[in-house]
Amino acid sequence: MSRIYERVAYIGLGLIASSMIHAGRRAGLQGEITGTARSAETRAIAREDGLCDIVAETAVEAVKDADLVVLCVPVGAMGRVAEEIGPHLKPGCTVTDVGSVKRAVIDAVAPHMPEGVHFIPAHPLAGTEHSGPRSGFAELFQNRYTLIVPDGDVDPAALSRLEQFWVGLGANVEVMDPEHHDLVLMVTSHAPHLIAYTMVGVADDLRRVTDSEVIKYSAAGFRDFTRIAASDPTMWRDVFLNNKDATMEILGRFIEELMSLQRAIRKGDGDLLFDYFTRTRAIRRGIIEAGQDTDAPDFGRGKGAKE
Ligand SMILES: NC(=O)C1=CN([C@@H]2O[C@H](COP(=O)(O)OP(=O)(O)OC[C@H]3O[C@@H](n4cnc5c(N)ncnc54)[C@H](O)[C@@H]3O)[C@@H](O)[C@H]2O)C=CC1
Numbered sequence: 168m169s170r171i172y173e174r175v176a177y178i179g180l181g182l183i184a185s186s187m188i189h190a191g192r193r194a195g196l197q198g199e200i201t202g203t204a205r206s207a208e209t210r211a212i213a214r215e216d217g218l219c220d221i222v223a224e225t226a227v228e229a230v231k232d233a234d235l236v237v238l239c240v241p242v243g244a245m246g247r248v249a250e251e252i253g254p255h256l257k258p259g260c261t262v263t264d265v266g267s268v269k270r271a272v273i274d275a276v277a278p279h280m281p282e283g284v285h286f287i288p289a290h291p292l293a294g295t296e297h298s299g300p301r302s303g304f305a306e307l308f309q310n311r312y313t314l315i316v317p318d319g320d321v322d323p324a325a326l327s328r329l330e331q332f333w334v335g336l337g338a339n340v341e342v343m344d345p346e347h348h349d350l351v352l353m354v355t356s357h358a359p360h361l362i363a364y365t366m367v368g369v370a371d372d373l374r375r376v377t378d379s380e381v382i383k384y385s386a387a388g389f390r391d392f393t394r395i396a397a398s399d400p401t402m403w404r405d406v407f408l409n410n411k412d413a414t415m416e417i418l419g420r421f422i423e424e425l426m427s428l429q430r431a432i433r434k435g436d437g438d439l440l441f442d443y444f445t446r447t448r449a450i451r452r453g454i455i456e457a458g459q460d461t462d463a464p465d466f467g468r469g470k471g472a473k474e
């Protein structure tokens with residue numbers, strides 16, 4: 168792959184930014200890489216590891232002359248960063264983000280984008296429970312989808328360039344509208360995280376089962392929940408606060424289904440349980456056949472460095 172952007176600036180140097188930097192370097196997609204992070208400790212790690220060509224002290228410095236600016240901060244911080252960098256963006260550049268929620272990010276960022284700057288939101292559907300500048304790896308996006316989520320019309324040339332960039336990072340790219348994105352992701356990613364957080368919380372609250380028993384006898388199902396429930400608290404707090412409508416809708420349905428299973432168990436309705444579990448088993452098989460198996464190489468690969 169050849170170079171797609173001459174200068175790329177990453178704001179926020181965590182799992183996603185560091186993975187994009189490693190993958191982009193390996194594929195030769197980006198010329199000069201500038202990065203910045205809010206914490207001095209993260210900037211120091213980035214310098215020590217040579218993660219970026221230039222580690223800037225501020226976001227304003229980082230975006231100067233950048234052809235592509237990638238916002239890689241928690242969803243709740245996107246608006247503030249956009250406001251800060253807006254007046255300093257190079258005319259004609261592309262600004263994108265990687266936030267897990269799209270409508271709220273668009274509403275927070277778009278008002279700060281000057282005329283002539285292309286704002287094209289995106290979301291890589293790949294991650295791990297690890298965070299920080301040392302948690303990234305070049306293979307993270309391989310064979311995973313990245314959704315490009317423009318709000319209405321965007322410049323086709325700028326869109327196609329961003330698509331090529333993500334393809335170069337290893338992703339399959341599709342375009343989706345923001346409202347649909349937020350509902351789909353609530354079902355496939357956000358609600359499962361909330362349920363995992365809850366299940367691990369329940370185990371923790373159940374005083375008749377000791378912590379050591381939870382650790383010693385934890386079976387695969389619970390282990391999977393604990394991995395997900397170890398995800399970054401700031402990131403996930405922001406996801407739920409910024410995708411409220413879809414959270415309410417899917418959580419309402421989840422509670423209804425759970426209660427219908429509860430009733431079936433109380434009444435001894437084995438047929439209902441069997442049919443339900445047969446239907447859900449087919450979904451898992453469908454995912455594996457589509458090559459989207461969760462045992463694919465993205466999980467647990469990061470070094471897990473925390474900021
Ligand atoms: N972790 C995951 O599995 C995935 C995360 N995302 C999205 O990517 C974005 C970044 O996530 P990660 O790389 O996992 O996070 P991370 O926690 O590894 O890194 C976040 C970076 O943002 C900076 N930051 C935090 N709060 C800030 C603030 N208030 N102002 C400025 N900078 C701030 C931190 O210093 C850090 O450099 C989030 O919006 C998240 O929703 C998208 C796909 C997957």
Ligand SMILES: O=C(O)C(=O)Cc1ccc(O)cc1
Pocket residue numbers: 266267291292293294295296356395
């Ligand atoms: O680690 C997991 O199980 C994930 O689901 C990763 C993930 C987390 C957040 C996203 O917005 C996209 C992907």
